[in-house]
Amino acid sequence: MNERPVPLKPNLPFQLTIEAPGKVGFETHDPQPLGPHEVRIATLYSGISAGTEMTAFLGTSPFLNRHWDPQQRLFVEGEQSWTFPMPAMGYEEVGRVVEVGTGVTKVHEGQVIWGTWRHRSEHVASEDWAAMRVLAPDVDPKLGIFSQIGAIALNAVIDANIHLGEYVAVFGQGVPGLMVTQLARLNGATVIAVDRMASRLEHARELGAAHTIDASQGDVAAQIRGITGGRGADVSIEISGAWPALHEAIRSTAYNSRVIACGFFQGEGQGLRLGEEFHHNRVAIICSQISGLNPGLDHRWDRSRLDRTVMGLIGEGRVDFGRLISHVVPALGAQDAFDMLRERPGECLQVVLDFQG
Template identity: 55%
Template sequence: MARSLILEAPRTLAFVDTPDAPLGPDEVRIATLFSGISAGTELTQYRGTSPFMGKRWDEVLRLFVPGEASWPYPVANLGYEEVGEVVELGSAVVDLAIGQRIYGTWNHRTHHVAAAEWARERLLPDAADPRIGIFSHIGAVALNGVHDARIRIGDTVAVFGLGVPGQIVAQAARASGATVIGVDPDPARRAVADRLGAHRTLDGPAAEAIKDMTGGRGADVCIEVSGAPPALADAIRAVAYSSRVVAMGFFQGEVPGLRLGEEFHHNRVELVCSQISGTAPEAMHRWSKPRLWRTAIELQHRGVLDLLPLITHDAAFADAPVLFDRLDRGEAGLLQAMLRF
């Protein structure tokens, strides 16, 4: 029997049991080891604030339009940061083994049945700590944002928002040869960024301090990773003339506080969105989402990215509702929350 976590209504979680499906010849059964909880997209589902919860996303027009919500309740596909191990093989599967670890997206559930071909492409390195697998997708989101930033070696990059994706962006920007300034009002998050490689951290608003640190020029690139309107406004003020601001945050509703007739207009600021549904346009013939996922794993395994310290809270799967509530309340010191199975 497999058990899944579903969202019945805003802030209302429940567990559902389903019989184990028999395996096809070319399938494997994966027992989940760990599942990360996203404090971004997943909490917008949990709170009911995502535009998908109240509008219909027209795939052809790529517009939100009136109509039945694209993500109606109950939400059965909650969770996208999983890692598990193979516990059963289909009769035709000869090149995978019981006990091999797999990363991927299969929601908060105890077991997952996958095609063997899918599993082969998502094998963790044999000696890797399996927990690195929960960062495959959020790591890909962060790497995609760094690609969209077009960082040049020697650039000064300011990262606004030092939650989990912002911490990964900061590490990846430094690995790209940038001098990294992290900006966040939370001193605990700034301390984590200091420890994990940011060259300097600041409380916000930080535009004037960043201008002062760069001889009046401003940051070569600003990357907003919080979804907080004041952070985006500060990033626009802090970036150099005719330079790029990458907006990665998932803003909810209207965005107040953007004074577009001031620095944005007079400094010819380029504002671009980075979102994992597509990769950086100039590199999409080389960089696919599977490559981003794999790279997020490999960079951790090689020690280029150090993400395990971002796991600050974990809980047994049975206690998932309590952990979601702690995330929702913004508990101090909470970065990556993880469920154990």
């Protein structure tokens, strides 16, 4: 790995930045003092999101090209919401408590905490926040990175409203897709996994997909109808963020049924032809996005419950997310890690930055 030294002051906390499209940087800062009910967490590992986070790294995110108005909840003309340089996104973190405030009673030094705090070497949090996110001592700390990406996958499965015995087609078998495959199967589905990469389809088979389809070979929708007795998938989940995959998910879905769109689509919808199966088969497209939940369940479910449910399933061994980690890279080699995800995505699944060096 082509490691680069952290600039500015040595031996201080640091975080990753995106200096320009395709260029990773680092910046240091003075340690944040602790309040009486706060804890300091030294980051152990931080996962890179190969979807949403890469849109920031590559400069394709709409936040870098449009202005997001949070009051109207609209992208509008004006100065873009994000500009370079900016902190790297980072939302898959786990770390160890190394210092506690004078009034802290709910956590102690040495405990491992999972959560979201960007790609930074340390994080200061309230003891209440940390106490809700203690990783069980018998769980590999690397698995702590999966709370949010796992919650995204679980949210898609909840939005899918799967019933026992239904066929669920999952389009995209990257990290979140392989999570959806496991969670949908756990929810009673017969999973049909779709991807263009043979290695990812092999992972899907090993993790419980009943059927796998290579999207580069033949008519996917026809194959899914063959598997389902001509009906089509009871529900399809698109989690690759590719417009043609969304179109194929629509084609593959049964009449009067639904597609869950969970991928972060970029730009205009090239390859999406809504005058065809979407229109004639009355297919509903439902957006699944982590900022909210199914409106029929949000009186019982919230973001915290999503996170805690995923981490509970990991701790109980009911899902195998550890198998999704393909590379562990020193944090100072982040440029190489991002470059690998951009240039050779077929070689990797979950890439993890190690902050312990």
